[in-house]
Amino acid sequence: MTSPATSFLSVRDLKVHFPTVDGIVKATDGLSFDLEKGETLGIVGESGSGKSVSSSAILGLHRRTNARVSGEILLDGVDLLKISDEDMRRKRGKDVAMIFQDPLSAMHPYYTVGNQIAEAYRVHHDVGKKAARARAIEMLDRVGIPQPDRRIDDYPHQFSGGMRQRAMIAMGLINNPSLLIADEPTTALDVTVQAQILDLLQDLQREFQSAVIIITHDLGVVAEMADDVLVMYAGRCVEYGVTKELLTHPEMPYTWGLLSSVPDVTGDTSGKLLPIPGNPPSLLNPPSGCPFHPRCQYKDKVPGDLCFTTLPDLLPGQRSQVHLKRCHITDPDVVFEKEVLPEIAPDLVEER
């Protein structure tokens, strides 16, 4: 996280609102973050928290829909929300690429894998079919598909889940995009395949120096992949900071809840999991004040009815200026150490 002026990707106050018959759904409401080349940002949150909507806004996928997008998305100094559809089309897939969650539904079942990958290349480069095919084989080889010259003529259904995701990555990276958005790239995959794909993404990022946004709900994936983490809740960023800092000293009760509700492969098995009570809020009628307050177990730490009436600002926490949180609790680190950590990881408390 550096100053916005020099950042490669800088998103400022991004809002994506969908007008519906029942009212306006504020899927993303004022999101800001920065990302440098060669760095990885992890976006975490539940379904419906606005993770995917925000990233498709960067790709300009809300154009020509009734979505109202406002704010600024500066990629290398160019505002992606201001350029024409034609200019956006030229950038999409070349400068910004996306890997989707479900590779089976993201690929066309009637065309061969090679056909689809080569098309991604030919759209942006003035080359013949032969050269595009050679390039597609080269990419399939790069992402670790065995016998790429033969597999290129297969249809998506002939690939296994892991291979399909590799093919998607090959398609996304064929134009050396400077920004790659991976939307839940490994959610549909088994752990061993997930490990292979994450390894591959990291190797490729190092090679191409792309900026990567990885959207996931798995904090373990974020812990291993991301440099920065952004936690989203009800369309807003609720905590944003450097991965190590944020995951070891989280300052927002929602992040505490996310950490305490997943069992750990090394943790204590006798204890109960501590779920976040209730359900994610409706984006049509979000709760007053802090959107998390109906589910928050720590609102008694805040004097008065601040949580019910006032939306907290995204401000630096106690520990550092680059660790932002949206919460009224004034001493979150103390609460976390004293009340949350003994419950979720008693062994860690002893170590300290």
Next chain:
Amino acid sequence: MSDKLPVSDEIPDDLEIGVGENQADGSARSAEIVQPRAAVSGQNTGKPILEVRDLRMYFPVKSSGIVRRTIGHVQAVDGVSFQLPAGGSLGLVGESGCGKSTTGRLITRLYQPTGGSIVFDGKDITKTGSHGLKPLRREIQMIFQDPYTSLNPRHTVGAIVGAPLAIHKVVPRNKILPRVQELLELVGLNPEHYNRYPHEFSGGQRQRIGIARAMTLQPKVLVADEPVSALDVSIQAQVINLLQELQREFDIAFLFVAHDLAVVRHFCPEVAVMYLGKIVEVADRETLYNRPKHPYTQALLSAVPDVKQAAIGGRRERIRLQGDVPSPINPPSGCRFRTRCPLAQEICARVEPPLLQIGPRQKVACHFAGELGHHPEKPVTASLLGVDDSGTPVPGATARPNVGDDPGYADTWFDIERQTMVSV
């Protein structure tokens, strides 16, 4: 909508709600179904409620054309043996396509097994016909993975949860509704919502409806097929806690099928790892997660991303498995894991490793079983199987009969370090 449907994150304390009124109507059965069974002390000491021996399920593969000849079989489950203690839980983990869901469906008898036996409560249910299956459904129930497709969208929640009561004629028709409301309250839903439709509920709430439906007949065994994998992380913990409460209260045995190793570890004191239709390692959770002996279990565990890694930074050292799971239509000879195994030698292609008991509560199917980094140089199983180190049969040597066929644990086991049988 979420404001209107508050889901309590904990189970109401008075689970026996309504016992009085059911007893009042004089129905012995209904009194019995709300009465929690006496909890068995110590989960694994109980007699096994379910014993599976050498279970096989082969699905035929048909050729295209008019005459659809069978051209092969998908060996989805191939010789699986295990025991499920009454009131205990066994976890089945593995990658997709390893046969864990098929095993669950075989136990509920949604499929007719190709071979082997399933013994439930002392009764062989392997070949029970449709007539005999109906009473069996009272005892063995299932929770499905996807709460969106496993509930009929055109039935109300009351109809869905009450259907088993009506079909099995457990309670009189006019008593169904109170019982349904009781069940809804049991799983943490508002009992007044019995006349709503599934689409009015969130994913977590729907999964609770599925659980209420499975609980309706007070089963002794519940097969939970990926019960939380379709839910959001914050909701997963709610459902897992609910299942644990129900298990404690009603003494249900769980066969917990999931691919999430951390969830299985949290839920099940005993865990079996499957690979390509076979169990490769089964042990109590402390042993399996701390000292796995099979290279596949080790690779699987090392692949799980860990939140604690954040404190260290970067990625964990992990065993990288190459390639994909082979096709179960034509599985590799010998050990099925050998094509991806870093330890594979000649013997692995020739002889299939038996599921050998190597500790008081640990079995492993590997010729080179050992802790990570300390795998033996020579196959530990050779002397038991009557073969030499490359897997060729030794003339005159006899294999010990029935190595690794038993579903339970024996009092004596093979110590792989000392190469002898030891006992408690």
